[in-house]
Amino acid sequence: MSFPDFLNNDRFSKYAEIIKMRYLADEDFRMLCDDYAISKIKIEKYEGRLMEDSSIKQEYEHLASELENDILRYLNKLTDKRI
Template sequence: MSLPKELHSSKFEQYMESIKIMYLIDDRFKMICDQYCISKIKAERNKQKSEKYLYQQLENENLSQELEEEILFYIIKNM
């Protein structure tokens, strides 16, 4: 059984040998590590979603502003 990639972190680098052993023989430690990995994956997914929504929000705000200007231009032109 190999370690999840989320455990290969600079934070744990100096403890990697201990982590490998404990992950294989200690069920409680494995459970903690697995929960950590799940939370890291979810956090990354949420970060990507947030970035996507932020981009969409900025895109919509820019479009709204352009359309506001176009509406005002149209009104002034046709008065």
């Protein structure tokens, strides 16, 4: 998977450069980011769908939120080490 566009958002904006560097250099971080991107794609897929699909969409929204927080925790630890 190429660098996910979903990482270019407000929550990650202050980490833009470090995200790009870590995405290329750290396989675990890349997998975390790719999982996040996939969950965001799934959310878009289920937007506006019928009620039976809304629970699936909610699951992906929850997953995306958890992954987003994991990415931020990773980045915060990484930047704390640099200080």
